[in-house]
Amino acid sequence: MSEYNSQPFERRPSVGVDVGGILVGGGAPVVVQSMTNTDTADIDGTVAQVAALSRAGSQLVRITVDRDESAAAVPKIRDRLDRLGLSVPLVGDFHYIGHKLLADHPACAEALAKYRINPGNVGFKDKKDAQFGAIIEMAIRYDKPVRIGVNWGSLDQELLTTLMDQNHAAGSPLTAEAVTREAIVQSALISSQLAEEIGLPRSKIILSAKVSQVQDLIAVYAELARRCDHALHLGLTEAGMGTKGIVASSAAMGILLQQGIGDTIRISLTPEPGGDRTREVQVAQELLQTMGFRQFIPIVAACPGCGRTTSTVFQELAQSIQSDIRTNMPLWREKYPGVEALNVAVMGCIVNGPGESKMADIGISLPGTGETPSAPVFVDGKKVATLRGAGIAQDFQKMVAEYIENRFGQGAGAHAAE
Numbered sequence: 001m002s003e004y005n006s007q008p009f010e011r012r013p014s015v016g017v018d019v020g021g022i023l024v025g026g027g028a029p030v031v032v033q034s035m036t037n038t039d040t041a042d043i044d045g046t047v048a049q050v051a052a053l054s055r056a057g058s059q060l061v062r063i064t065v066d067r068d069e070s071a072a073a074v075p076k077i078r079d080r081l082d083r084l085g086l087s088v089p090l091v092g093d094f095h096y097i098g099h100k101l102l103a104d105h106p107a108c109a110e111a112l113a114k115y116r117i118n119p120g121n122v123g124f125k126d127k128k129d130a131q132f133g134a135i136i137e138m139a140i141r142y143d144k145p146v147r148i149g150v151n152w153g154s155l156d157q158e159l160l161t162t163l164m165d166q167n168h169a170a171g172s173p174l175t176a177e178a179v180t181r182e183a184i185v186q187s188a189l190i191s192s193q194l195a196e197e198i199g200l201p202r203s204k205i206i207l208s209a210k211v212s213q214v215q216d217l218i219a220v221y222a223e224l225a226r227r228c229d230h231a232l233h234l235g236l237t238e239a240g241m242g243t244k245g246i247v248a249s250s251a252a253m254g255i256l257l258q259q260g261i262g263d264t265i266r267i268s269l270t271p272e273p274g275g276d277r278t279r280e281v282q283v284a285q286e287l288l289q290t291m292g293f294r295q296f297i298p299i300v301a302a303c304p305g306c307g308r309t310t311s312t313v314f315q316e317l318a319q320s321i322q323s324d325i326r327t328n329m330p331l332w333r334e335k336y337p338g339v340e341a342l343n344v345a346v347m348g349c350i351v352n353g354p355g356e357s358k359m360a361d362i363g364i365s366l367p368g369t370g371e372t373p374s375a376p377v378f379v380d381g382k383k384v385a386t387l388r389g390a391g392i393a394q395d396f397q398k399m400v401a402e403y404i405e406n407r408f409g410q411g412a413g414a415h416a417a418e
């Protein structure tokens, strides 16, 4: 029998970048980040959303810095977050006039932990290099890292035109799509080289090259990863709403992460009207956790249900266990170190229920239609109880809480020694 490999490829070595105390690349665990959609000049709204994203687990939060009012708000937002005890580093997203905003608002330049520059719109023609250079010099002065973030929606048109002309003159020209992908990669590499020539070390530079199509994203990042050792920020831009955005982002980034590519990720979800911005953080964490890269929150494995589960009992139990865990996690993280590694199984019937439940730390196999109305509970692979009656859900939730206390609580060592 051949050996089955169920591990990702080795991580691509990259130069680590310290972003306000969070290491990106250099072998550090893949960092989860997100971005606000508030007007940064609205200090109350932005503080509230950064706080929500941070509490949901976003390790870095990017905010738009698009005009004087938002630049002036940044140090106040930083101050308010510090007073709330939230040290999450803030990243400033600059377009067009970043050089001017950073020069005119030194407190903003100081309060930000990283500057994001888009080489496609940092300036045009002869102003481009000067304005790009001005931001890099600001980063050097304030000892901040930058992300050189190429986006194909705002790709450097001069570079693209040059490459298109060269391609046209070549004997065996590439497709326009292939030239565009090359322009995206070159834009990131040329800009990073320029930044290094100005004096910003590679340990202060993160690169990204975002596109909106899954196959293009995989191709562009695979090439970028091959041609440099910079830390890479992964993200599928304009991923979209709901399941489409989640599936497209997970497919693209899952493949790259499996190949060892990517040091920080952002899932760019368009929220539903009135939707929760923290959803993108949850999706990023679940992507990393289900692929086995990191652990953030106990996983609840539940079967999909089928014709053997005509009641909704097991769906309700799976849902209430999951939401109970999510609600309690901020407290559990403090009280029960290691609890994020917990696996819980909630299964619908006898077919796969006992088997799956035995593989979880704690699992329950509910009775399917026509089965005896009893639910065996398995702890660490052994059947420890059989629950019956209308209180099965509550009884199981209590057992999960007891299991967590026994295994991860302060008396866990004593318990294990018994």
Ligand code: SF4
Residues within 6 Å of the ligand: 303, 304, 305, 306, 307, 308, 309, 347, 348, 349, 350, 351, 352, 353, 368
């Ligand atoms: S475990 Fe039972 S209820 Fe769940 S999907 Fe399988 S057969 Fe259906």
